[in-house]
Each structure stands twice: as C-alpha cells, then as structure tokens.
Amino acid sequence: MISLDSLIRDVVVDGRTYAAVNVAGLAGVYASAPSRLPFSLKILAENMVRNILWERLAPENLTRLLSWRPEGFAPVGISFYPARVLMQDFTGVPALCDLAAMRDAAVKAGFPPERINPEVPVDLIIDHSVQVDFFGMKGALEKNVGLEFDRNRERYAFLKWAQKSFDNLKIVPPNSGICHQINLEKLGTVAVSSTYKDRAWAFPDSLVGTDSHTPMINALGTLGWGVGGIEAEAVMMGQPLSMRLPSVTGVRICGAPNKGVTATDVVLYVTERLRQEVVVEQFVEYFGPSLAALSLPDRATIANMTPENGATVGLFPVDEVTIEYLRATGRDAAARFAEAYAKEIGLFHDPAEEPSYNRVIELDLSDITPCVAGPSRPQDRIPLQKLKPAMQAAFGGGKKGRDISMDGKLCRVQDGSVVIAAITSCTNTSNPHVMLGAGLIAKKAAALGLSIPPYVKTSLAPGSKAVVKYLEDAGLMTPLESLGFHLAGFGCTTCIGNSGPLPPKVAHVVEEENLNVSAVLSGNRNFEARIHQKVRSNFLASPMLVVLFALAGRTDIDLMHERIGCTPEGKEIFMADLWPSREEIDAVVARCISPATFTSTYASLYDGDAHWQGIDSGSGLTFDWDKASTYIRKPPFFDDFSLTPPAMENITDARVLAKLGDSVTTDHISPAGAIPPSYPAGAYLTDQGVTPDAYNSYGSRRGNHEVMMRGTFGNIRIKNELAHGREGAYTTLFPDHEERFIFDAAQTYGKHRTPLVVLAGTEYGTGSSRDWAAKGSLLLGIRAVIAESFERIHRSNLVGMGVLPLEFMEDESARTLNLNGTETFSLSGLDTLEAGGTLSVRAQKETGQAILFGVKVRLDTAKEVETYRHGGILPMVLRELLEK
CATH class of the missing domain: 3.20.19.10 (Aconitase, domain 4)
Structure with missing residues (x-):
C-alpha cells in the first residue's frame, strides 16, 4: 500500500480549487481493491479515505470495505460519516427533546450546555402534522393549516426554540411540502464542500434521514437511507454510523414501458419483484440499457419506495440525466460543481463500464402492466384487470351495503366503495408526468360532465408548492377542483394516517354494516389500520388511477373494460376515453415546467407563513420544560x-x-394515528383534562413519553x-x-x-x-x-x-x-x-x-x-x- 495522499486530486470549479479523493484510483493504492466497485461502495470508500486523512477513522475501515468481492465476503463492520441529517417533525421533535434533555444532563454533571450541539448540518422539515379535516371545498388548505397550528402550537414553539438555540439546525416551517420532495428539488446537490485545516474539500453529498423514505434522494446519485431517530441523533452529534458491509445487488433495466404504464406501475412492479428476490438489508443499484430513458422523477419514484422492497439503498448513478435535473430545477451552480467533481474522481456513470455486483436481477420494463398494490402491503401488486375478482373474493358470502343521502343525492355505500381517494405523498407528487396526467384526466372528465360520488373523500396534498404552480400554469387545478380534488395541504397526509375523519354518515354506515370499504391513494404505505381505522382495503395507485377510481366510486371494478360513469346525456365513458397519451403529457410538461417554477417556489423556504411567524418561543440554551404540557415533556x-x-x-x-x-x-408497535379514548393513552389525556376531540394524533404527541409509552403496541x-x-x-x-x-x-x-x-x-x-x-x-x-x-x-x-x-x-x-x-x-x-x-x-x-x-x-x-x-x-x- 502506498500513501492515501496519492489519491488526492484537485477539482477546479468556477475558478476555485478543491481537494478531492480519486476513488477511481483505489486499485493503485490497495492492490486487493476490486477493479469495478459498485457506485454505492465507491461513495463509502471516498468517505473512509477522506475521514482517515482527516484523522477521524482508523485505516482498517477501508481495508474492511475493500474486502468486498462480487463472489462473496465476510460481513465485517464499517463506519460511515454522513454529510448531513434530514428529519421530519414526527421523528425530529423527540430527537430534539433528547438533545434538550442531554443539555440538562450536561449542566447537572457540571458541563456547559453548548457542549451539546449538532456537529453536522441538520434540516428538519415540518411535514407530518397537517391532517385532512377539510376537503372538497375552496379554502380547505387554509382551514387545515389553521387547525394544524392550533393543535401543534406547543410543538412548533419548541422547534422554534431549538432553531434559535442549536447550531447547524435549520427548520422548514409547516405548509411548505414533504421532506423527501424538498430534499430532491432543493436541498440535494450531489456534491458538497467543506474546509479541513484551511483547505477546501469536495466530496459526495450523503445523508441519513429519520424517515424510511430517505432513499428517494438516491435518484440523484446521492447515498442516503433511513435510520431511527436514535441513530440520527448520534450522527448529528458527530458519531459515525456503524454498519455491516452490505451486499450489493444490481438491477439491470431493459425494454420500454407499454402504452398506459406509469412510473407508479413501474415502482409497484419493482417492489413486488425485489421482495420476491429478498434484498433485505442490501444496497441495490440500477443500471442497464434503459437507464438513460428513465427521467429523474421516474427514478425518484422508484428510489422512494426502497424500504417497501426491503433494501437499504436504491441508487441510480450520477449521469447526464442527474445534471440536467439540477439545471431544470434551478440549481445551475450545483450542476456545474457536481458534474466537474463526479467526472474528475470516478463517480460519473459510463455505460461502457458496468460495475460488479454480488448478483444481478433482470428487469424488463415491457413486462409491466397497469396495476395497484394492496389491500394491506405495498408489495402485493394486483394487475388492474385482476382487482375486481380479488375484491369480490374478499367480500366472501356477498356484498353488503346501505343507501344514504349525501349532498341531496341518494347513493349506496357498500363493500368495495371508495371512501377515500387521495392524491398525496412524496412518491408520486414529485413526478410531474403522473400529476399532470391526473389533471388531464380530470379535465376530460369535467368536460364530459362526470362527477365523483359524494361518499368519496377526495383530497390533493402535494409534496411541494411547485406542483400547484405547474398545475395552475397548465390550467389543470380548476378541473381537479371541479371533481373535488381541492388543495388540502402541503405535507404527508393520507399516506401516514392523517386522512382525517370520514363524513359522519359514511363512517356510521361502514361501522353499522361492518363494510369492507376502500381507500385509493398515490402513497407508499397501506399497512393495516394505517390509512384509516375504518377502512380495511387500501390500494396504492398512480394519481391518474386515483382520479379514475374516485369517479367509479368503487374498487370492485375492471377499469380496463367496465364503464367509469355516464355523461348527463347517458353516454357511457370508459378509461380509454379519459386516459391521456404520453405525448399529451409530454407537451404539457414542456410548456408548463421551467427552472423558474422551482426557484420561485423555494425562494422563501425558511420564512414560514403568518401562523409560523406569530409563534413565540424562548431563546435560552436550555429548554424551560412545562410540567403541565401534554405535548412536550422532558424525556x-x-x-x-x-x-x-x-x-x-x-x-x-x-x-x-x-x-x-x-x-x-x-x-x-409504535404509537401512530388516532388515539382511542378507551386505550391507556386516551385515559391519560383525559386525566390531564384533554377532551377526545383535542387528543390530536400519536404522531403529534411524540414529544410526550407518557403518551407514547402508553401507545406502544397500541x-x-x-x-x-x-x-x-x-x-x-x-x-x-x-x-x-x-x-x-x-x-x-x-x-x-x-x-x-x-x-x-x-x-x-x-x-x-x-x-x-x-x-x-x-x-x-x-x-x-x-x-x-x-x-x-x-x-x-x-x-x-x-x-x-x-x-x-x-x-x-x-x-x-x-x-x-x-x-x-x-x-x-x-x-x-x-x-x-x-x-x-x-x-x-x-x-x-x-x-x-x-x-x-x-x-x-x-x-x-x-x-x-x-x-x-x-x-x-x-x-x-x-x-x-x-x-x-
């Protein structure tokens, strides 16, 4: 082995010189180094070399990593220093409560409180607290946001205190978007820089996040994955992440999608396939002849659902598609820096040089058909034409139901009725093609006079404000609203159980008749009782299919062949009458999305609205715990x-x-969703003088261990x-x-x-x-x-x-x-x-x-x-x- 200093190269960008580790030259330093490391292991290797040079890691860490072989290796332990940490508020609040309690413990032990401070940059995005209480109406967004602040004022005051009191912590206020979509569209830069001993260094952006869908950023060629809030706290405090050297599976993508297949269909197919192949705890990398044909949003849709297929990472390499996406989202300087850096040190994808993998899975896009996944697991894919018999089998001895009157109309709520139709979640709202496609379906349906049954709770909750901007520029918000898909919030809603209550008449008949009703959402999770406790069949689908199922009003339907509905004149309308072509969608994307769409959206990301700016908070170095609080308690x-x-x-x-x-x-296991009054957490809140209508959710009370321990296994x-x-x-x-x-x-x-x-x-x-x-x-x-x-x-x-x-x-x-x-x-x-x-x-x-x-x-x-x-x-x- 020769000196690791020989791996240092200069990278010049915009007239500034940075030191960088040339991972392409590892084989020249370690004779045993594999010649074609997977990209994910190259990023880990760079991290180790740099931190050995920075005197934070022992050299044996690199030796262990380079023991990786495509034919097999020992499961040795390695250490990794992520460049930053991403948090959402459900997991971020208890993590910051722990840091505040650490400061108290430090003071009690005779040390200054500022000894406890994040040592790496942390972005905490408040996106998990908005709930769909109001829907299907103008002003739903403002009403839901107002309720959100009323319910969570104590939590938000604590977060504002943390923002003032801790270094290296940025808070993105509520009503801004979902952490993963903001990470993709704004925070991620592919390459970053820092100074060590008065020398500027360039290195790959990397992160861990306190949400399992952190791998969405893998679409940008950025290594990142979800960890628990506990691990994230350690990383925040300058600790390396301890992990086992992972197996790396390559997924070779070939072929082209069939007509009518969306990115959502692709990811549901990938989820099913990789679950069958068992990639649990592995790194997955995508490559192959069809890689360049996948847009960055399509890659993000796939990478987002990495935890659903069981893998730790779902990485796409840095290539021209990556750099163009940075430019298209208004990040020209980041694009120049990332391209120069990745090409200079061996992290830019070359189709002629295929990495070695522990195994390779072939994935032909032409095998994929339109589909949904459910009724309770993301990996249980159902081709669209097989959904009707699957639902009929679930009904058992026959279909139950009852007629009810809603909005002056007589309608029947029965087994299979769609009671929730939600366009939501970072998985799909980050993809303009499926979002604009949903808008085009709504436009055609509205023009034909179609309507959605009144028992369907419809909502639109995008992952960023850029989505609404391009939907408005395309003239598609009005038709979506005409069907009931009014803007309900910017944040995680239905996908995490913040779907809000069903209309009372619907909830009553579902409970009285013990109905198996459905939710259809463009999300990534549909576990039992997650979406809504009264909804037993929950299906993941593209935003386009969410609109169609809402129009149909039921899931026991063959959308490919049965009518969706009828015009006022009695003409039957089918899926083919409403489905836009790829060319239609492409034309709208080209016309309505530009870098300005994103730069204007994110210009005031950290400012917050009037609700946020009006919250008072303390500013001391230690937090003034309120023993009467039912939201924030000293852990x-x-x-x-x-x-x-x-x-x-x-x-x-x-x-x-x-x-x-x-x-x-x-x-x-973890307390989530609504708090039942009859359960221990509900009884505790009642004893504290909180009425059931003010319980809020378990997630909103994560800063109170008294509630959370009572809700564990609840x-x-x-x-x-x-x-x-x-x-x-x-x-x-x-x-x-x-x-x-x-x-x-x-x-x-x-x-x-x-x-x-x-x-x-x-x-x-x-x-x-x-x-x-x-x-x-x-x-x-x-x-x-x-x-x-x-x-x-x-x-x-x-x-x-x-x-x-x-x-x-x-x-x-x-x-x-x-x-x-x-x-x-x-x-x-x-x-x-x-x-x-x-x-x-x-x-x-x-x-x-x-x-x-x-x-x-x-x-x-x-x-x-x-x-x-x-x-x-x-x-x-x-x-x-x-x-x-």
Missing part, C-alpha cells in the same frame, strides 16, 4: 445518568409481554397470541392469567421488577423508521426481543435504546420450540457479548419443564456491542461528548 432517558456505564447483567425470569407472528410492522389491529384471539393492545398478565392492556401489564411487571421479552416471527419491525417503537419498548421494561428475523432500521433502533435483538437459530422458532408465551425466560452470557455471537436461553414452563435453546445476537458490529453496554446510544454519546 426520562437521562434520569439516572452517570459518567460510568452500568455493569452488564444477565436477564433472569423474564415474562413475555407479547407473542407475535410474522410481518409485525412498526405501525403495530394498534387496534395488532394480534398478540397472549390475548387469546382478541385484536388490539391486550395481553395476559402472569402468573395471574388476567387479561390486561399491554401498558397496564407492563406497569404491574415493573412494580415487581420483572424483566420482559417479546417473541416474534419473521420481518419484525418492518415499516417506517419509528424511533418510538424502540423507545416505547424500553420504557415498558422490555429487555430483549427474540424474533425469527428483523427489519434493519428497527433492529438498529432496539440496539440504540439498549434493548437486545436476538434471533432464533435457523429452522427454529417459537412454534418449533413449543413456546407459547406462558414461560419465564432466562438469558445468560450477556457479560461476554460479542458481535454476531450467541446466547443461551432457558424457558421454563408453568409445569416445571425447561426448554433450552440458543439464539443469535443481532449486535452486528463491535460498535453496536459498545452501544449496548452503555445502555444505548444516547448515554454513550453523552459520555463521549463530556469526556472530550
């Missing part, structure tokens, strides 16, 4: 903080709090086998064999100092990067989760909170071991934990019979073992900062 994670980590102790005579099956998501559809077939947040308390709420049982166990475990099946923790799924588990007293397999982010979050993730050995499970959850569990060997090691478990039944078995320790790196020994990442980071 308890540092209550017993000491500068010395506690001694490791085995887990003895633990009880099972929940025994769960396969694919238990963070929507089941999904009304969760199926705990210890609840004897009853759905919801129930369990059995042992040894009394009494049915209790999970929270109440955990409190009783806590009084007796009984440790708790969870037993689970495969893919435990699939879903959004919800930190409270791990935080709540810790506060309930859960010491370990024993599952057949884990989703990546949730496993990391458990480690970050000091909860031990354990896996059954291959071909073993709770079922094969005859564990029913009534046993007591003792785990030994915690004092000698090793990354990837094993532990011995003794499960003793009430009869006295003992079952002995081994489990794999899912602490995947030495850094994770260290994190667990500290009791979690928060106390570890605080100890390291104070030791400096």
Whole structure:
C-alpha cells in the first residue's frame, strides 16, 4: 500500500480549487481493491479515505470495505460519516427533546450546555402534522393549516426554540411540502464542500434521514437511507454510523414501458419483484440499457419506495440525466460543481463500464402492466384487470351495503366503495408526468360532465408548492377542483394516517354494516389500520388511477373494460376515453415546467407563513420544560445518568409481554394515528383534562413519553397470541392469567421488577423508521426481543435504546420450540457479548419443564456491542461528548 495522499486530486470549479479523493484510483493504492466497485461502495470508500486523512477513522475501515468481492465476503463492520441529517417533525421533535434533555444532563454533571450541539448540518422539515379535516371545498388548505397550528402550537414553539438555540439546525416551517420532495428539488446537490485545516474539500453529498423514505434522494446519485431517530441523533452529534458491509445487488433495466404504464406501475412492479428476490438489508443499484430513458422523477419514484422492497439503498448513478435535473430545477451552480467533481474522481456513470455486483436481477420494463398494490402491503401488486375478482373474493358470502343521502343525492355505500381517494405523498407528487396526467384526466372528465360520488373523500396534498404552480400554469387545478380534488395541504397526509375523519354518515354506515370499504391513494404505505381505522382495503395507485377510481366510486371494478360513469346525456365513458397519451403529457410538461417554477417556489423556504411567524418561543440554551404540557415533556432517558456505564447483567425470569407472528410492522408497535379514548393513552389525556376531540394524533404527541409509552403496541389491529384471539393492545398478565392492556401489564411487571421479552416471527419491525417503537419498548421494561428475523432500521433502533435483538437459530422458532408465551425466560452470557455471537436461553414452563435453546445476537458490529453496554446510544454519546 502506498500513501492515501496519492489519491488526492484537485477539482477546479468556477475558478476555485478543491481537494478531492480519486476513488477511481483505489486499485493503485490497495492492490486487493476490486477493479469495478459498485457506485454505492465507491461513495463509502471516498468517505473512509477522506475521514482517515482527516484523522477521524482508523485505516482498517477501508481495508474492511475493500474486502468486498462480487463472489462473496465476510460481513465485517464499517463506519460511515454522513454529510448531513434530514428529519421530519414526527421523528425530529423527540430527537430534539433528547438533545434538550442531554443539555440538562450536561449542566447537572457540571458541563456547559453548548457542549451539546449538532456537529453536522441538520434540516428538519415540518411535514407530518397537517391532517385532512377539510376537503372538497375552496379554502380547505387554509382551514387545515389553521387547525394544524392550533393543535401543534406547543410543538412548533419548541422547534422554534431549538432553531434559535442549536447550531447547524435549520427548520422548514409547516405548509411548505414533504421532506423527501424538498430534499430532491432543493436541498440535494450531489456534491458538497467543506474546509479541513484551511483547505477546501469536495466530496459526495450523503445523508441519513429519520424517515424510511430517505432513499428517494438516491435518484440523484446521492447515498442516503433511513435510520431511527436514535441513530440520527448520534450522527448529528458527530458519531459515525456503524454498519455491516452490505451486499450489493444490481438491477439491470431493459425494454420500454407499454402504452398506459406509469412510473407508479413501474415502482409497484419493482417492489413486488425485489421482495420476491429478498434484498433485505442490501444496497441495490440500477443500471442497464434503459437507464438513460428513465427521467429523474421516474427514478425518484422508484428510489422512494426502497424500504417497501426491503433494501437499504436504491441508487441510480450520477449521469447526464442527474445534471440536467439540477439545471431544470434551478440549481445551475450545483450542476456545474457536481458534474466537474463526479467526472474528475470516478463517480460519473459510463455505460461502457458496468460495475460488479454480488448478483444481478433482470428487469424488463415491457413486462409491466397497469396495476395497484394492496389491500394491506405495498408489495402485493394486483394487475388492474385482476382487482375486481380479488375484491369480490374478499367480500366472501356477498356484498353488503346501505343507501344514504349525501349532498341531496341518494347513493349506496357498500363493500368495495371508495371512501377515500387521495392524491398525496412524496412518491408520486414529485413526478410531474403522473400529476399532470391526473389533471388531464380530470379535465376530460369535467368536460364530459362526470362527477365523483359524494361518499368519496377526495383530497390533493402535494409534496411541494411547485406542483400547484405547474398545475395552475397548465390550467389543470380548476378541473381537479371541479371533481373535488381541492388543495388540502402541503405535507404527508393520507399516506401516514392523517386522512382525517370520514363524513359522519359514511363512517356510521361502514361501522353499522361492518363494510369492507376502500381507500385509493398515490402513497407508499397501506399497512393495516394505517390509512384509516375504518377502512380495511387500501390500494396504492398512480394519481391518474386515483382520479379514475374516485369517479367509479368503487374498487370492485375492471377499469380496463367496465364503464367509469355516464355523461348527463347517458353516454357511457370508459378509461380509454379519459386516459391521456404520453405525448399529451409530454407537451404539457414542456410548456408548463421551467427552472423558474422551482426557484420561485423555494425562494422563501425558511420564512414560514403568518401562523409560523406569530409563534413565540424562548431563546435560552436550555429548554424551560412545562410540567403541565401534554405535548412536550422532558424525556426520562437521562434520569439516572452517570459518567460510568452500568455493569452488564444477565436477564433472569423474564415474562413475555407479547407473542407475535410474522410481518409485525412498526405501525403495530409504535404509537401512530388516532388515539382511542378507551386505550391507556386516551385515559391519560383525559386525566390531564384533554377532551377526545383535542387528543390530536400519536404522531403529534411524540414529544410526550407518557403518551407514547402508553401507545406502544397500541394498534387496534395488532394480534398478540397472549390475548387469546382478541385484536388490539391486550395481553395476559402472569402468573395471574388476567387479561390486561399491554401498558397496564407492563406497569404491574415493573412494580415487581420483572424483566420482559417479546417473541416474534419473521420481518419484525418492518415499516417506517419509528424511533418510538424502540423507545416505547424500553420504557415498558422490555429487555430483549427474540424474533425469527428483523427489519434493519428497527433492529438498529432496539440496539440504540439498549434493548437486545436476538434471533432464533435457523429452522427454529417459537412454534418449533413449543413456546407459547406462558414461560419465564432466562438469558445468560450477556457479560461476554460479542458481535454476531450467541446466547443461551432457558424457558421454563408453568409445569416445571425447561426448554433450552440458543439464539443469535443481532449486535452486528463491535460498535453496536459498545452501544449496548452503555445502555444505548444516547448515554454513550453523552459520555463521549463530556469526556472530550
């Protein structure tokens, strides 16, 4: 090996010279380096070389990364320093509460509060709090935003305090857009610069985000993925991200889409295929002869749903399409910088030089047909022509329904009725082709006199204000509004469960008749009870199909062949009469979208509206906690903080709090959506004087651990086998064999100092990067989760909170071991934990019979073992900062 200094090159852009690491020259420094590293590993390699030169990483990190081979390699641990952190407010508020509590702990330990401060840039975008209360009417946006500020004023005041008090933190106010779309259209620059020892350096933009859809930025050739808020806090505080060297799967894209196929259809097909191929915890890279034909918004649509296909990253390389998109969105200087940098150091895509991959999956775009996905998982793709029989099968013995009167019209709400039709989410509203396509369908439908049944709750919630600007410039907002798709908000709405209430008459008949009604949304998630607790069948679809299903008013329809509706004159109208051609859409895109569309949209991104500017907040270096607040409470994670980590102790005579099956998501574990008055969180708020109409949502109260711990495992559809077939947040308390709420049982166990475990099946923790799924588990007293397999982010979050993730050995499970959850569990060997090691478990039944078995320790790196020994990442980071 020769000196790493030999990899440094000068890159000159706009007359300024930057030092940069030439990753193309790695093979000349390390003879063992693979000659054709995947782009994602090139970016990691650059990060490691630069941070070794900056004296932040040990050289063995690079040696480990370069041990990667396409034919196979050891799963070694590596470290990565992201350039920035992206947060949304649901996950950002508790993270900043933790930082505020860290400052209090620092002061208590005799250190200055400013010792606790983000060391890398953080953008927090308030996008998860707007709810669709008002819809289908002029002024819906203003009314929804007004309610949003009324409900969240305490949270927003706290965020304004944080913006004033912490360095390196920018807050994008509410009513601005969705974090991922703003990241794509404004914040992402492909390459960035910084100064080290008075020398300017250029390097790839990279990030981690506290939302699982952070990989949307992979469309720009930028490496980034979702992590839990806990990991993000550590990165914010200057810690490297600890991870295992990933397998990298290449997806070769060939062929051309058929007529009528949208980018949404493509991504639903990709999601299904990659789930079948099992790419969980892998990096995925897209390449192939059809790559250049995919527009950047099409790439973003695919990259956005990376967590739905199970991968960590879904990277598209930097190429001419990338640079042109930067120019088209008004970022000329960023385009020049990115192009010069990427070409100089070996990160610009050359179609003649195909990287090596651990495996390659072939994906032919000509195989894709129009489709939806559902009714409860994004990977369950249904071709459009097969949706009707699928819905009819779901009805079982026949279709139920009832006639109701709405808006002076008699209509029938029945099984299969579409009660929510939402054009929403960063996945699709970032794609002008499908958005303008939806507008063109609305224009044709309105011209023909078609209307949407009054029981359909329609809404339009784009991911950025640029969308409304180009829809208005195209003359398409008026026809969308004429059908009921009025602007309801800028932010995540229906996709995260902020769909708001159904009209009372609709809600009543759905509940009375126990109907299986539908939601159709242009989102990325449709898990059980996520969209709306009364809606059982939820389908992901393109914005264009959302409009068509809304017009049809039902999902038990073959849109390809059955009529959508009739004109006032009685003429039958079909999908073919409304569907615009690709050429029609292209012409509108070319006419109505320009760089000015984006530069004008983002000129005042950080200013906020009058609501935001009118919020008062404190400005001290420590936060003045209000003990009466039901939104923002001082978190308890540092209550017993000491500068010395506690001694490791085995887990003895633990009880099972929940025994769960396969694919238990963070929507089941983490508090989300509406707060039921009869559940512990509702009872707590009532005791605090909060009336049910002011409960707001779990997400809005993430800054209050009292609410969140009571809502953990609180999904009304969760199926705990210890609840004897009853759905919801129930369990059995042992040894009394009494049915209790999970929270109440955990409190009783806590009084007796009984440790708790969870037993689970495969893919435990699939879903959004919800930190409270791990935080709540810790506060309930859960010491370990024993599952057949884990989703990546949730496993990391458990480690970050000091909860031990354990896996059954291959071909073993709770079922094969005859564990029913009534046993007591003792785990030994915690004092000698090793990354990837094993532990011995003794499960003793009430009869006295003992079952002995081994489990794999899912602490995947030495850094994770260290994190667990500290009791979690928060106390570890605080100890390291104070030791400096």
